[in-house]
Amino acid sequence: MASSMASISLHPTARFSALSSGPPPSSIPTVPLLNLLKNPSSLRPLILSHLSTHGYFLLTYPKSTSSSPASSPASSPASSPASSQLLSAVRACVSSLSRLFTPPSPSWPPSSCAVSAGAVYFSEKDVPMYKLGRDDGTGGLPGNDPDRVREYYRVASADVSLCQSFPPEPADGPSDGPSAEAQIERALGLCRYIADRLLAVALGVPLKRRPGSKPASFMSEEPRPAKRDGDFSLLYAMNYYNAPECLEWAREEGMYGSCERRPLLVLKEHVDPSLFVLEPVISERVGGLEVFDEASRLWVAVDGDRSPAHARIREREGEGGGGMVCFVGKAFADRFNEGRGERGEAEIRATRHRCVAPREEQVGVCRRAVIFEQKYIEYM
Numbered sequence: 001m002a003s004s005m006a007s008i009s010l011h012p013t014a015r016f017s018a019l020s021s022g023p024p025p026s027s028i029p030t031v032p033l034l035n036l037l038k039n040p041s042s043l044r045p046l047i048l049s050h051l052s053t054h055g056y057f058l059l060t061y062p063k064s065t066s067s068s069p070a071s072s073p074a075s076s077p078a079s080s081p082a083s084s085q086l087l088s089a090v091r092a093c094v095s096s097l098s099r100l101f102t103p104p105s106p107s108w109p110p111s112s113c114a115v116s117a118g119a120v121y122f123s124e125k126d127v128p129m130y131k132l133g134r135d136d137g138t139g140g141l142p143g144n145d146p147d148r149v150r151e152y153y154r155v156a157s158a159d160v161s162l163c164q165s166f167p168p169e170p171a172d173g174p175s176d177g178p179s180a181e182a183q184i185e186r187a188l189g190l191c192r193y194i195a196d197r198l199l200a201v202a203l204g205v206p207l208k209r210r211p212g213s214k215p216a217s218f219m220s221e222e223p224r225p226a227k228r229d230g231d232f233s234l235l236y237a238m239n240y241y242n243a244p245e246c247l248e249w250a251r252e253e254g255m256y257g258s259c260e261r262r263p264l265l266v267l268k269e270h271v272d273p274s275l276f277v278l279e280p281v282i283s284e285r286v287g288g289l290e291v292f293d294e295a296s297r298l299w300v301a302v303d304g305d306r307s308p309a310h311a312r313i314r315e316r317e318g319e320g321g322g323g324m325v326c327f328v329g330k331a332f333a334d335r336f337n338e339g340r341g342e343r344g345e346a347e348i349r350a351t352r353h354r355c356v357a358p359r360e361e362q363v364g365v366c367r368r369a370v371i372f373e374q375k376y377i378e379y380m
């Protein structure tokens with residue numbers, strides 16, 4: 001009893017109170033991001049063990065101590081960037097992602113400008129989607145109920161250059177630095193590079209080579225836009241309103257978790273259709289994303305100032321260290337598991353995840369999140 005109590009904490013809340021439980025931070029699986037970037041093949045046993053045992057892991061990295069500029073480019077495709085350069089580039093990308101996508105309507109109800117879409121492209125299922133632009137969940141169709149809990153932008157990895165409506169400036173105002181488009185291209189390049197390494201390592205196969213897959217795609221301040229055939233990967237930037245009206249709507253819809261403490265949800269439990277999925281910026285402010293830990297059979301809070309994920313990152317990397325959460329979707333599980341059951345080998349499940357409503361004292365505080373979903377046509 002004492003050991004189980006150690007992993008339970010009671011948040012001092014009322015209406016949206018939550019008895020938060022989950023595995024202790026020390027049991028949350030981690031992988032050093034720098035090792036993945038520099039010597040990925042050595043990590044195969046660790047990555048597969050984490051995915052089959054837990055279903056997710058944190059990619060952690062230390063506080064950057066380098067004074068070298070973040071813009072140091074990978075001068076040639078064959079060059080091997082130093083750890084300090086890689087870390088600086090990672091931090092620059094994460095910083096861009098955390099400042100970009102200032103929503104035009106951060107609170108509920110959203111402004112009447114509704115969908116301000118960029119060009120339309122077609123998903124891997126031939127569904128028309130906005131390449132970038134605010135989407136309220138109606139698909140732009142009059143009469144459809146809007147998504148009551150969030151708005152989101154999506155950036156197609158295959159062709160960022162065709163986007164027509166980038167958010168004009170970072171949240172902290174105009175700067176003399178790279179354009180918003182260049183920052184998105186670069187941050188997308190980082191997510192793509194990480195996810196590509198994970199996929200190649202986990203499947204043990206070389207990936208199809210596409211433009212924009214080299215370190216220069218995230219180490220250069222102005223990476224060359226990449227047009228990528230067969231790449232249906234997406235970067236989602238989401239704003240969860242967390243307004244009382246939205247949470248009331250979720251309550252009326254009966255959006256509660258099905259296991260243990262049954263918290264109010266703003267996004268129901270589900271698995272993604274993708275290969276690898278990253279949350280490259282873990283929110284320090286408001287809770288939201290939770291992943292299901294297959295080892296403990298408990299939900300693990302990723303976002304939020306009190307989350308076990310943040311505690312684990314501090315434990316592993318110290319104050320100032322960083323981390324991303326990484327998990328897998330159905331396309332990866334299907335491909336990885338081919339023939340494994342018959343051979344008696346461990347299989348990997350698509351990762352269950354969900355978003356919970358904020359603690360009562362944080363109701364009304366919006367949560368902005370970025371998710372990268374890897375999708376290649378040859379695996380879908």
Ligand SMILES: [Fe+2]
Nearest residue numbers: 270271272353
């Ligand atoms: Fe999802």
